[in-house]
Amino acid sequence: MFSVTVRDHIMIAHSFTGAVFGPAQRLHGATFVVDATFRRPELDDDNIVVDIGLASEQLKTICSSLSYRNLDDDPEFSGVNTSTEFLAKLIADRLAVRIAAGELGPGAAGLTGVEVTLHESHIAWASYERTLR
Amino acid sequence: MFSVTVRDHIMIAHSFTGAVFGPAQRLHGATFVVDATFRRPELDDDNIVVDIGLASEQLKTICSSLSYRNLDDDPEFSGVNTSTEFLAKLIADRLAVRIAAGELGPGAAGLTGVEVTLHESHIAWASYERTLR
C-alpha cells in the first residue's frame, strides 16, 4: 500500500459543551497542524499516488474555509462540539467529496483511502481514517 | 476509524543480556518519549474518542511508576530485557487495564484499540498495538 501526505494548518476559536472538557468549555482557540494522507494500492501511470500540487491546493482551500474563524459562530456547527476528532473527520470527508468531484485530478480516481491528522499541540493529536469509493 | 494520541516521557536506566545488544549490554539509560494512541470506530456523545484529560493523567501515572528508576533493580523485570519494544507493550497493557477499570471514564468503554510508541532517540522508535475487549 502506498500513501502520500501533505501538511497545512488552521487557526480557529471555539468552545465545548460538556463537563468532560473542563476549562476548554470556555471560548479558547487552537492551531491545528493538518496532515492529509492519501492511499492507494498501486501507483498511477506517472508513478505517483496523487498530484501533490492539486492535493496541497485542495487541502489549502478546505483549511482556508475553516481558518481565522470562531467555529461557534458557524451555523453548520450549531450544537456540535468541534473537537479535534470531529474536525479531522470533517476535513477528511471534504477531501473525499473533492476527490469524487475530480478536483484532485483524474489520477485520484485510483485512491482508496484518506486519513487526516490534526495536531493540536506538541503533546496531543487526533486522526480520522476512511475508505473512498 | 478515529484516534487520539497523547505524549509523555520516562527517563530510565537499564542493561540488556545478549550479544545482539552490543555496547547496550552495559548499564546505560534512555529517555523514552511515549505516545499513547486510543482508537474507536465512532465518537462518543461528546464527539470525542476519550477524555483527553483522564487519558493524559493515567499515562502520566504509568510513566511516573517507571521513570527515574534503574529497571534492572525492579523484581518485576528480573531476567527480562526491558527493550523499547517490551516497554511499549508494558505501557499499552497497563493502559488497557486502566481502561477496563473505568479509570479513563465511562466513555472509554467504547475504545477498541490502543497503541504505544516509544521514541528512544531522533533516529529510532518502537511501537506495540493491541485490541481492547
Next chain:
Amino acid sequence: MFSVTVRDHIMIAHSFTGAVFGPAQRLHGATFVVDATFRRPELDDDNIVVDIGLASEQLKTICSSLSYRNLDDDPEFSGVNTSTEFLAKLIADRLAVRIAAGELGPGAAGLTGVEVTLHESHIAWASYERTLR
C-alpha cells in the same frame, strides 16, 4: 554561557486590530507552544542553570493563567494586539517577576537572561529575549 529550556503550551482565542493582520482581524485562535529559556554565565553549586522542576511549574502556572481563554475579554489586554511577539514578552516578563520573587528557588538569583519563544504553527514562531537584573 549556559542555558536551560522548558516547553509548555497555551490555547487561546483572540482577534487583531489593523489591516496588516488580514483575516486574523476576525476572532480566531491559536495553540502557542511555549519555550522558556533561562541563561547564566556559570552553573550553580548543584551544576545546574535553574531548578528545572520549579522552572517548569512556574511556566505552567503562567501558561494556565492565559490558556483556555479569549484574550479579547481580558481587561488587561484591552486595546492591545495580543500578537505572538507581545505574548512572548508578556510571558518572559512574568517569568522575570517570579525569578526576582524567588519562586524559581534561591539558585535562580544567578540567572542573567530569559528568552521566550512561541510557536504558532509548524511554519511560524516569535521570540522575546531580555536580561535579568
Next chain:
Amino acid sequence: MFSVTVRDHIMIAHSFTGAVFGPAQRLHGATFVVDATFRRPELDDDNIVVDIGLASEQLKTICSSLSYRNLDDDPEFSGVNTSTEFLAKLIADRLAVRIAAGELGPGAAGLTGVEVTLHESHIAWASYERTLR
C-alpha cells in the same frame, strides 16, 4: 503487533517526466529522510523485533548506494519517474531482499512486514508498506 523504526537519509538529484510534475520536470534534487519500519506479531527470544544495529547498517548501505547521485544517470531508473513513492517502494523492496538473505540476522526471519516513509520536506512525505514472506 510490534514494530521498530530506524531513520537515515539520502540526498539525490533527479527530474520527472509528465505535466503533472510542473516545475519538478526540471532537474532538481531532494533530501529524503528515510524511516524504515519492521513489523512482527511477537518479539523474538531477546525481546526485540530486529537487531537494530544490523537494521540500521543495512538501511545505511541501501541509502549509500542511492545517495549523492543524479538518479537520472542510473540505467536502472531509465524511463522511470523516481518519485518519492517509487523510492519508498524501492528501499522497502531492497530491505526485504536483505531480510530474506539473512543480512538482518536470523531473528529477522520472524518479520512479517516492512514500511518505508520518505520525508521530502517539512510538509510532504510518502510511504510504502508491504508484507514479507
Next chain:
Amino acid sequence: MFSVTVRDHIMIAHSFTGAVFGPAQRLHGATFVVDATFRRPELDDDNIVVDIGLASEQLKTICSSLSYRNLDDDPEFSGVNTSTEFLAKLIADRLAVRIAAGELGPGAAGLTGVEVTLHESHIAWASYERTLR
C-alpha cells in the same frame, strides 16, 4: 530583542568542487527547509516585528527563484560552491534587499537584523546572521 521566524523550503540539484566534499562532489540534490528570522529591539505600532504575510510572501518568492533547479546551471553561481552556508547567506542578503526596497512593508524599516537557517537533513543545518542598515 524581538524576533519572528517563517519557514519555507527549496529543492535543488548541485555539485561541489573540492576534496573536502567527498561524495558530494558528484551531482546530487537537497531539500533545504528555510527558516527566515527577522529581529528588532522594539515592536511597531501594530505590536509586531514584521507583517508576517509579506515576510512569508517575499521568502516564498526568493525560494521559488531558486527551487526546482540545478544550481550548477545558473551562471550566477559559476565557479561557486553553493554550500548550505552560502545559500543561507544568499537568501538572507536577498531578504535584506527586499526589506530595504520596502517590499516587507513600511514597518519593516524598523528591522535591525535577519538570520536564515537552512536544514539540509534531520542531522545537519547551517545559518547566516547579519545586521540591517
Next chain:
Amino acid sequence: MFSVTVRDHIMIAHSFTGAVFGPAQRLHGATFVVDATFRRPELDDDNIVVDIGLASEQLKTICSSLSYRNLDDDPEFSGVNTSTEFLAKLIADRLAVRIAAGELGPGAAGLTGVEVTLHESHIAWASYERTLR
C-alpha cells in the same frame, strides 16, 4: 556570522546528588540528542564553515566515549552532578580540544565559537556556548 550544526546522540545512566533533583537523585538514565554548532564570521576557501564530515566524525567519537555507560562509575565524574548543562559543556570543551588539535581539518582553524545543545526530552534541553581561541 555563519554556523553549521550536526546532530548525534548518547544514551547514559546516572544519578544526581542534591534535594533540588527530586526523584532524579535515584539512578536513572537519559537519551541526549546532541547538537554541536560551529561558528565563524567568514566562510573558508571552500565556502564552508567546517568539514562537515570531520565534524560529524569527531562528534561521534566524543559521543561514543560517553554513551552506553553509567556515568556514576566513571572516575572522571566522581562527586560531579553530570547534569545536562554540565554534559553540554563537557562535549563543547572536548570539541574545542579536537579543533585546536587539527582533528576537524586545517579549515577549522577559522572557527571562533562552538555551542552544544543536549535535548533530554521533547520538553527540556540545555546548551553551553563558548568561544574558541
